[in-house]
Every structure is written in structure tokens, then in C-alpha cells.
Amino acid sequence: MTQTAAPQETRNGGLALAVICVAQLMVILDATVVNVALPSIRDDLDFSLDNLTWVVTAYSLTFGGLLLFGGRTGDLFGRRRMFMIGIGLFGAASLVGGFATSEAMLIAARAAQGAGGAIAAPTALALLATTFTEPAARARAFGVFAAMGASGGALGLLLGGVLTDYASWRWALFINAPIGALVLFLTPRVLDESQGSGKKLDLPGAIAVTAGMSTLVYGLTKASTDGWDSTTTIVTLSIAAALLVAFILIEHFSTHPLMPFRIFADRNRTGAYLIMLFLAGAMFTTFYFLAQYQQNVHGWSPFRTGLGFLPMPATIMFMSIVVVRRLIPKVGIRPFLTVGPLLAVVAMISMSRLEPDSSYWQFLGSLLLLGLGMGCSFVPLTMTAVNGVAPHETGIASALLNTGQQVGGAIGLAAFGTVFAHGADDRFAELGARASTAVGQHEVFVAGQQDAFRAAIVVAVLALVSSLALIRVNKVAPPTPAATPALAAD
Template structure:
């Protein structure tokens, strides 16, 4: 392991730089959609595939990416994933047509699915003790949370002042530097012996893809469309087959015992729920900023700066708060604060103002998110052996990915069902009150599943 404090901090900074790049990739492109449509001639229907192509590949391959890191070494998996992501970013940035851009987005998702579990696994493996691990997880969650607003600001600025293409091309120099640095700074991790569980991998890939696509379809079409229902049925059948395979093969993609500890189950459920409410809130409030308050994408990004600053600031104190108050207490308080924040959002209307009506709920929401994400990650990864760090990280991230898809699809559906013509804010009350109910339910699940002092989950 790195011998000096400066060496370890530099290695952690490199790893977290990649996480920031991956975290902001979704929204840095979202704010450029209108310019991409004009430049490349996308149809309105095909434009949605720019974010969706990434989401499907990323969600579908996370479990496989996590296990590959355990088998070939986390640094090697990290570098392979980063290389694919950077090359795909280059291809997307110079794309001459819609089809090339969409294919590039697919490969960005592939690269992210390989690199992302290794980012989290390396943070836990490189830590010399619980304090360093909790500090690393806090920074990881802070970076992941602020990636949205950073992506909005940077994407808006690049699109406004240079070109939408630089929202993809910026990944190339940053990725190249981190790719070169990681080999010098981080030693390779131990490897798990065994064969790749191809049958489990295929059912996991297609099952995850079907599930994510089901929620995409629900948001775009309806919950009762044949495409949505068919996707969910396929996901259930494929995951059922996946768990049957994993219970029988000698070298499973996912050892089912990893999912057995009750605190870990609760942590995964709560993380999925709160991440879902967080992503859905970001999505709807972004639309509110633009549609009602009249902010352009760049100003909308700056309007999220209080969220960024609050999450990052609070997260710095979370490791010490975990020691003093315990994981469960922080998660319960965080869920309640998230609920309070979205209740504040439910009161927004056409006459609301940013400073008078939006800012305080944003801060409440931000504090709540900071108090849930790091303790939630700690409880999920508690007791995981180094040889299972990659797959455990993949499970955590796929729960967040699916939670985000569910949250956006569910809240958009509730919002749309209560929307009145020519009144954007009319559907916000019902959508955010539903989000508050889910956040309170997450607090109850925390109380039931997570002990005051978590035992080692083996």
C-alpha cells in the first residue's frame, strides 16, 4: 500500500476525479440536448436515447463489472473501464450522426459499469482502518451527489460558450491523465480465483436491462403500456432464473450469502429509496427552474450550488458523527430531513420565488441526503471481504441505479396525472408529497433493519 499520507491522498484524489467525471456525465449531456438535436438532426423521439442508451448499458453491466474487478484486479478493471469510457467520449464528441452518438453513449455506459464498482472497491480496500474507510466513503458520496450540479454548470457553460461536443470531449484529457496516474499510485489488488459465471452474467445483464428499460418506458409511455409490462415481466423471469443459477453454480457471479445480513438488506432498500427521491427531485426541480422561474441551463446549475456546497460541507463531518451517533440514528434523521425538504418542494407554485420558497427546502434536502448516503454505504459494505469488494460495490450501485429509475418514473407519472394545462407547477404537490411518504417509509425501514451498533456482516 502507499507508504505516505500524501501518496494515499493523491491516489484517493485520482480515484475520486474519475467518480466525479462518471457522476456528472448524465446531466452534462442533458443540458445540451436541444443543441445536439439542432446540430445532428435528431428527431424528438430519438433524442431520449442519448441519456437512455447510457442508462441501459450502465445498469445492465454493473454486476458483471463488479465481479470482474474481483477476478482480474480492481486496478485493471478500473483502467479497462476508464479506457472504454474515454474512447467512447471521444467518439461521441466528434460524432457526425445520431447513430454514432447513441452507440458512443452505449459504450460510455459499458466503461462506467466496469470502472464505477472498482472506484468504490478501491476506496474501501486502500483504507488502513475504519476511520479512513468512512472518510473515503464520505468523499465518494459527496462527489457523487455534487456531480449533478457540477454537470449542469459545466455542461451549460461549455454548450453556451464553446460547443455541446465539449461536454463529451472534456472527458478525454481528464481521463487520460487519471489513467496514467492510477498505475503509479495504486497497487493491484488481490484476485479471486475462479471462472466467469457466463449464465449468471447473461441473465443479470438482460434482467437489469429489462428492469431499467421498464422504468424508462413507464416514464415515456405509461405504466400500463405493453412495452412497460412486458419489460417488467421479462425482468422478473430473468432475475428468478439468475437467482436459481447463482444458488447452484460453483463460482457464482454473486454469492447470495452477501445479500443475507439483515442490516445490508435494509441499507440497500433505503439507499435505493432515498437515491430515487433525490434523482426525481433534481429532475423536477430542474424543470421548475427552467419552465417557471425562467432560468437557462447555466443559471439552473448555479441555482443548485447550495445543494452542492451543503452536501460537501456536511459530508466532511459525517465520519465523526457516525462514531458519536451511530449509523442508524443518522440515517433516520437524514430520511426525515429529505421528507421535510420535498414537502417544501410540494408547496411551490407559479408565484414562488427561489430565495423565498426554494432555497430552504433545497438545504434541508441536502443535509438529509448527506446524512443518509455515507452511513447507508457503510452499512452495506460493512464486513465485506476484500475479495468481494467489487461485487458488493456493484450491488450497492445497481440498487442506486434502479432506485433512481424507479423514483423518476414514479414521480413523473404522479406529476403528469395531476398536471393541469398550462400550469407546470400544478402537478408538483402530489409528486413531492408521495416522495415525502417514501422518505418516511425509508426511515421506518432503517429502524427495523439497522441496529444501533451494526454487527459485522459476513
Template sequence: MLATLCATMFMAMLDNVIVNNALPRIGQELHSGVSGLQWVVEGYSLVYAALLLTGGTLGDRYGRRRVFLTGLAVFTAGSAAAALSGSTGTLIAARMLQGLGAALLTPGSLSILRHVFTDEKERAGAVGLWSGVSALGLAVGPVLGGPIVDAFGWAAVFWINVPIGVAGLLLAARVLPEFATRAKRLDLPGQALSALGFGALVYALIEGPTRGWTDPRVLALASVATLALPAFVAVEARSADPMLDLHFFRDRVLTGAAVSGFMISFGMFGAAFFLPLLMQDVMGWSPSDAGLAGLPMTAMIVVAAPLSSALTSRHGPRLPLVTGLALCATALGALSLYGADARYPQYVWVLLTMGLGMGMTFTPVSITIMQRVDPARAGMASATLNTLREIGGVIGVAVLGAVLSSRLATTLTESLQRLGAPAELGRHLQGAAPGSTAALPAPVHDAVNAAFIDALHLALRCGGAALAAAALLVALLLRPDRSATPSPVTGRPAPQPEAEAETETEAETAHR
């Protein structure tokens, strides 16, 4: 049972990031612009984030095993459809189907583990292994994606899921037990408003630079998002059984953890989307080289995770979270100093810094949930923070992509005017991925590459500034407070960030 659940979670997490190194090839073969490639990534993440909490509710209501198997079947079918896609639109639809499957199987996977392993020690080991395998999928995805694309083409990053999914279905049907269901009301208004609000916001941000910010469709969807998202918050605040429990955010320590998770995904997912385009389309690297270039970052994540756990147990979450955010902000800002002629040894220190910063933030968020929330509500808290992480990645790719696309269009138009190129060519190339212009005359191709690098530098600086602001906000939210006030989430005196080292906490016990 443990092997089945770990393997399927590894597959779902791997698929979240393995596609990044395939994006340049997808853009070249399917003739996708930057906005189309954004939707290939965003389609999966948006549906996954929007339905993650709903997946947990459906498992409680209709049976965790049944919903898990349904999710695994949908994910496997979506992977096959993505591999067979012959157009950008078909690929985006298949990625959304994958996101739906992942949202159904992820909550059920952890719930089944918690019920199967009844012994506290065994459960801690099982959940730890499950979490480690999930994190491993995120860490090795970019490294595996490059060689797979080089050897078998971009479709192989989706085909790899099919045999794993089929084997997982056969094993899960035999070994996973079913558990008693319990009546739980579906939060249909909250679900509808969240999907509508976030979907409209992401669409407006992605299509705005290409269509124009005054385009009627972009303005209409921006207006929908402006109305739907506040309405979602209002509905969740009044609901007796909300999809997103806003009571968690009355606790400033939990709020600080949520801000950290959201902003790390905002900055890092945005950077992870654009860097393969820079390395492969502009700098001429192969997918394998681009994937292996991330090994130092992956290694630092592995090193930093246990370090951050020890720091959190001794000093509370403030030090590792603020340090991690600051390091990531520094790394994004530093990346904007290097252009197409930079050599790998010059900026490998930036990748090490980024990996260290990311590794410092992962574990403290989970430990904070264990310390601040009643065990009965820990599942809801974990799902809430995981949803915010996914939404952070969705918004990060959309916002930084909007910055990049807008600057790219402006700079490219000016460069082509200086070259005397016709205005129709400039309009055609706005939003084009750099790799799609290789067949054009050398001056035009060089102008596209230069404009892309300039726009990427601006997007990276904006991401770095946002992470620096988040580091300051988290430092203020987690400031030391020696007075023990009752936690609004648990109802009992809450441990304060700097006072947690005085006695052994639940987090220290779980860490050992």
C-alpha cells in the same frame, strides 16, 4: 498513480450528473420529448448499474490494469461520440457506451488502490481521498454543467471528458502496475437476467405514458421484466459465485443500509432529472443560474457528511439514516408547493433541507459495511450496495417520469380541449418537453407549462411519500436489539445499531 485514479473517477462521477443541466438545450436542439431525455440519462445509468459487478469480476480474471485501461478508453470514446451526436438515438447509444466504460473502470480503480498502498494508514488515506474526489464529482456536476452549457453549448459537457480521458490513458499506461489474476467464474445467467429484467422494466415505464399502457410492446416488455427479475433472484440464490450476494440481506442492518441507499437515489435522481426542465424551460432561467441554484444543497452535503459520520460512530446508523430519509421526503413534498411564479429566496430552505438529508445518508451506509461484513467480503458488499444505489436512480427516474408523463398527457388533453385546439395537436404534444413548445401560440404554450408543473408536483409528492415510507421501514429494520446474535454475513456476533457506541469500533478508527 493516486492522481491518475482520482482524476478518472472524478470524470466518471461528474458525467453521471453534469448532463442534467444540459437536458433542456438537448431537448430543444435535438427535438427530444420527455421520454427521449429520460433515455439520455437512463442509458448511462442502466448500463453502468447492470455491468458494475461484472466489471469487478472481469478485472479479477483478466487483470485490473488491463480492464481499467479498456474501460477508460471506452468511456473516452463514448464521450466524443456523445458530443458529436446529431440525433437523440445516437446520443442515447453514446451514453450507453459511456456507461459500459464507467462500469469497467470503477471497480478496477478501487482494487488497484488497495493493492498499491500496502501500509494500512496510507491505504486509508488514499481510499479516503479517492472517495472524496468521487463524491466531489457528484456534488459539483450540476453547478459546473450550467455555465459550461451557457458558454459552449450542450456538447461541451461531453467534450470536457475527452482531454481528461486521453491524459488518464497516457498516465495510467505508464504508472499503473498489473497484478496477478485469479480464476473467477463469470455469472453469465445472472448477468443476462439482470440486464434483461431491468432493461425491460425501465423501457416499459418510460415508454408506457407515451405509447399507452396497453400498447403491445409495453405489455410484452412489462411481462418480460415480471418473469426475468424473480428468475434473477432465484439464480443468484443458488449460484456458488453469484453476481449479487443475497446473503447480505439476511442481516437486517445491512438491509436497512441497502434500502436507504436505493431510496435516496430513487427520490433524488428523479428530482434532479426534472428540476432543470422546470427552471430553464418553464421559469426561464439560464443554465448557469439553474446550476448555481444548487450551491446551497451542495454546501449542506459537505457539512452533513462529517456530522453523519460522528453520529454513526456514537449512536449507530439508525439516527442519521432515518433523519436523512425523512428530511429528503420533506424536501420533495415541500418543492411541490411552489409553482413557476415562486422566487428563489422563498424555496432556498428546501434545497438546504434536501442537501442536509442527502449528506446524512452517504457515510452511514459505508460505515455499516465496515462494521457488519468480513474484510474479505467488504469489496463484494460495497459493489452490491453501489449497484443498488445506481438501480435506485434508474428506477426513480423511470417511475417518477411515468407518473409525470401520464399526468401531463391527461391534464394537457383537457386544457387543449377547453382551448378548442385540434386533437392532433394534443397527441403531438403529449410527452413533449416544455421548451419545445415556445414557438406555439401563447395560450397553448401556457397550457403546456401549467400541465407540466401540475404533473411535476404529483411526481414530487409520490417521491416524497416513497421516501417517508422508506424512513419508517429503515427505522423498523434498525430498531435497537440488545441481544448479540451471530451475523449471517460474518459468522461472528454482530454489533447492534444502538450498542455500537459502547466500545470503539472499526468505523471510529477509520473515521479518525
């Protein structure tokens, strides 16, 4: 039996929401916070160019690989307990990373951060879903939570730029330690524990999916640097496919599956996962290319680059917290899951038209369009992912949404990175000797970027198609203990 949600609402709801959302922001933010600090990290620790990418990849590798495992542990062993373990690991790893004196030490710390995040992120959403069940409070809570998740990447660029320019890249990691300690202090005071499901952990399934997801993220990362036709990419992705097929077979025959396939029986939930997958590919591509566009083409500093992105998370927060969460109880989620992807399509079209001499206002217009689209999408996506799920399965349902975001971002960067490279090479050949000049280099970069965003238009269109084809639910309901017996047959 799982604990009912009613007693939890009598506790300090505002502080409980703050604790969950700060933890979510901290985990999402760290996926991009070191991006603008990479040149400083390279100089300080004498990183090689090949190993420098692992400062980012090590985090995404363990985060993406362990998400399903992390979400399921909350369902089995108690969400609050696993949430605190995840935050504790994340904070401790951040502290170690801040003190790093070598390549290996920093990369290992970033990997440990990702592992902590993989436990904390899905359990945070599961805690939110079972803590806030009253419709108005639930809409507000999901609005704030979705705003943190959607804007975390852009805020990471800003925070990384500020800390790198005015303090040190190390503070981009140090800052997580006191925040994590505060979250750990408040969590048992404002959040109730859920009882575990009493089932055994599907260890073979956990090993297969963790190895498969980690190998998949690694293969996609190598594809973006080595190309899709390289031996490393082909072998790695083949191994990932074999491991994930093995995982599906294990789950089919397991009496206590890590990922019950009935989670996908709801077309709306499956639609939410697909929409998140596609939108994440477009969004992370934006962070990656436009941050370089402003620094390499327009000569902006890391701080100014982060500041230039600020209107985007501000727009996402305004839409999520002020507009969408208030209108969802009145108009439902379907209108927002149509308008959101549609705005993302328009944003990708706008970004594909940026030129070397484009003004900041053109850049800003593209960001605002994407911010509006993401602000419309993330609240209903988050609510749909856990809609009608039994309380003892909210962890795995939310983990799948996080997995869609992480894998979507990895696929997007790999695929669009390859498109970028081909576009840049073609332009380089066209320019001839002029390609070695500063102006020529800017033209080469922008040509590759334009091709990448043209490809991203297709992905945004797929998000829109997924919404129109699969989303049918309009009103959402909280997970209820009454649903547990019918859904817990496995």
C-alpha cells in the same frame, strides 16, 4: 489469497483518494451532464423528439445493466486492472461522442460510456474499501467519496449548463477524455493491484442479470413516456422479471455465483441497499423536475439553472467531508441514517409546495434540506455496504449499492413521471381554454410537479422506515483478510 491492505496505506493516500474520487465524480456526473444540453443536441444533430431521450437512456441502460457484472469482474480479475479498463472505455467513448455527427453515433457512444462507468464505479468503491483501513483515514476517504457520488448529479447540471452556454454541448463529453487520461496515468502509480479470487466468471448468471437489468431500466424508462399500461411497458417489464428470476435460479445452483446470496445475510447491508434505492428515487426526481421548473416556469438559462442547484452539492460536500466523517467515529452511523432520510421527507414536503410564483429562496430552502439529508446519509450508506465483507467480495458489495442508486433513480423517474402526467392532465382539463396561455402552462406544469413530489414523500418515508427497521450496526470495520476463509465457502 487476497492481498492485505496494509502496504497500500504507505503509498500516497491523498493522491490515491483523489484518483478514485475524480473517477467516481466523472461517472456519476455524466448521468445528468447532458440533460440541460438536450435542446442544443437536438438542433445540432437534427434529433427526433423520440430519439432524443436515448441520449440519456442509453447511458443509464448500460450503466444499470452491467453494474453487477462490472463489480464482479474486479473481484475476479483484479480491481485496479478493471478500474483502468472501465475508465479507458469511458474516456474513449466520451471522445467519440463529442465528435458525433449523427443520432446513432452519439447514442452508441453514450451506451459505451455507461458500460465503462459500470466497470469503473463499483471497482472504485472496492479500491477505496481495501486501500483505506485505518479508522480516521477510512472515515475521511468515505466522506469525500460519498460527497462525490451524492453531489455528482447536481454538479452535472451546472457543468452541462456552463459548457452548453459558453462553449458547446460537445465539451460536456470532450472534457472526460483528458481527465480520464490523467486518471489512467496516475492509477498504477498510487494504487496497488489486488489478486483475483481465482474463481471462474459465472457467465450464465452474468448474461441473465445484464439482460434483466437492462430490460428493467428500459421498461421503466418506457413507463415514464408511454404509461404503465402500455403494451411495450408490460411486455418489457415481464421479460425483465423472467430474466431476473432466471438469474436467481442460476445463482442458487451455481458453484461460483456472480452474486453470492450471503451478501444479503447482513441486515445492515440489506438496509443500506434499500435506503439507497429509495433515496435515489427522490433525489433524481428532484434533478429532473426542478431543472425544468426553473427553465420552463421561471425562464432561466441552462447556466443559471445549474448555478441555482450549486448550493445543494456544496451542502452535501460540507456535511459529508466536514461534519459526518468526523462524527461517525464518535457517534456511529445509526443517528445519521435516521436524520438523513427524515430530512429527505421534509425536503419532499417542501418541494411539493412550490408554486409558479415561488421565490428562489423557497426553492433554495428545499434544496438545502435535501442536501443536508443526502450529506447525512451517503457516507454511512457507503461504509455499511462494504462493512465486514471479505476483500474478494468488495466489488460485488459495492456494485449492489450502485445498482440500488441507478435502479432507484430509474424507478423514481418512471413512477413519478406517470404521476406528473396525470396531475398535469387533470389541471389542464380544469383550466380549459386558459391552459393554452403561458400562465396556464405554468400552472399545469406545477400541478403535475406537486403531485410527483407528494408521491416522492412516500418513497422518502420508506427510506426512513428501512433505516429504523433494519439498521442495527453503529460502528463499522474494514474488510479483513482474516474473514475471507469463513466467507468464501462458495
